[in-house]
Amino acid sequence: MIRLILGRLATGLIVIFCVATFSFCAQKVAPGGPFDEERPLDPQIMRAFERAYQLDRPWYEQYGQMMRDLVPFCERCDGWQPFLGISFKQHKPVTEIIAHHFPVSVKLGLMALGFAVLFGVGFGVLAAARQNSLGDHASMSFALIGISIPSFVLGPLLIFIFSVQLAWLPPARAEGFASYILPAMTLGLIYMGVIARLSRSGMLETVRQDYIRTARAKGLSERVVVWKHALRLGLMPVVTYLGPAIAGLITGSFVVEKIFQIPGLGFYFVESVVLRDWPLLTGLLIVYSIFLVVLNLLVDISYGLLDPRIRSKR
């Protein structure tokens, strides 16, 4: 177990190094700079900008500086927090921007996850309880439709129906609980479909086990058998899917954040790419990667805890 954790942390360091290097190379190779305007800037102002952001130094010094800034407790660091540079466009430290907007993405992601788990497990278990009934086919078709509708089709449709026609929910902007409902549904629908399918097949496999037959034989009601005994083992595939789902929900929300104008990380990610805001872009890439590494590790650990048969050898 300890070996697994250490190995993954080492992988994480490699990933961060690669990500930062990738971003740096892209910055140096890419055409177009952050200070390009419709009208070319006065060369003197341009030089002042470049000096302010230390872009006038040779590339290897910039690269070395960036790498040194990533090590915790460096001279420009704020305690353990690495120094990720100053945003070219917002003129604020990147760590500050990320700290400010990360919670928004997390909130959206968790709401979408709640929606997906609640409805996914509900549909899946109901479908499994009445296998091959009309309800089974209906919920599985619904799940597959959920997987097949791209979020950028669903989002505008939901806005049109619930905000424009019915005027029930606000169409955009993250202000209050109500404004998160539509984005969370849009983001969570695909995951709901996957979870519904996983929990259905997991349940079907479980109800054939001997201990379920025993539970039935001793006269427990069908409801207790399904919801108390079968659910525990039947939802194993769903639990193991939660890791990738959370990762996808939080790092994959840029389309939804763009549609609903939610100021989360995904929204700023697209902005930083389009505007060539390199420090912010690099910072976001690093945050995304750390997030994925940690989540993958948690998933692996949970595998071992939940099912002793698949204790990882590494």
Add this chain to the structure above:
Amino acid sequence: MSRGMVFLLIQGIALVAIGVHGVLGLGGVNGADACIGFGGLSLLIVLAALGRREHQAAGNSLWTDAWRRLRKNRMAVACGLVSYAVFLFSFAGPTVARAVAGLDGLTLDVDLGAAPPSLEHWMGTDPLGRDMMVRIMEGGQWAIWAGLTATAVALVIGVAWGAVAGYMGGKTDEVMMRIVDVLYAFPTVVFVIVIMAVFETVSLVVLFALIGAISWLNMARIVRGQVLSLRHREFVEAAHSIGATTPRILARHIVPNTLGPVIVYSTLALPSVMLTEAFLSFLGLGVQAPRASWGTLVTEGASQIAVNPWTLIFPGLIMGITIFALNFLGDGLRDALDPQMRKD
């Protein structure tokens, strides 16, 4: 090698050939060329079906069994036909529409503007008076090229990587799978976005290949798992003992035996790759105007849903149907090819 497999291989090669052909001609996918392409493909499928039927009496190989199971799954067959219909719609459609109704996706009719569906324009027109149906057909061509190219790239890298890692074992396996682990921790789509946005001149071929290059990780893992269970089997040892070289054993004995899961996961990779292409276009990073892809059509439609709902509904609907059909077909193939994985 059974005859069924020969036909399958021919189909695969034909698909790749059509893909390559399309990619080379991406400047403007020509209606006539596309017609030849899909004509050849449908001919091959018919031939393959005939060949199967003839073959069925002969024996009970994995493939004939799978084919029989697949045909019993009515929904999967229907979804296969729907996928094929979308293929025809996209590639033959524009040519037919031009010949029959004189429609094309580029002629502007500003006086007409955005018109709801009518007898003349079945799916309505966009604000510039262009026929939506033809534009959706052309968008479908991009989606299919994107899907085929990216899946082919993912297939080649993934199968080769997984087979070598699984067969060599030991340190090689360790290092190769560790690389996969590292890549797994990358937010890959994010990287494609960066590359596309930063290098504005990247061609679409590169874009599709890039999408493929980030989609091979799962394929490599699956193939490796298969190979691990295959490499100690008797037929591999037999091949080894008569002096077959490692590349030959891999190419002739190991890889063909992993084809089942590979086909299943390729089918399931197609819709996810199509989605990636569409949402890159949605972000304005994929197919650019005046070309229409499903992603750009949906983006245009989304901005005017309150006034002209059909400009969002039709592209969204066709795209949803296509992805649904491919997903279901993939499920059906998995059930047919690997009964143990069956999800009842």
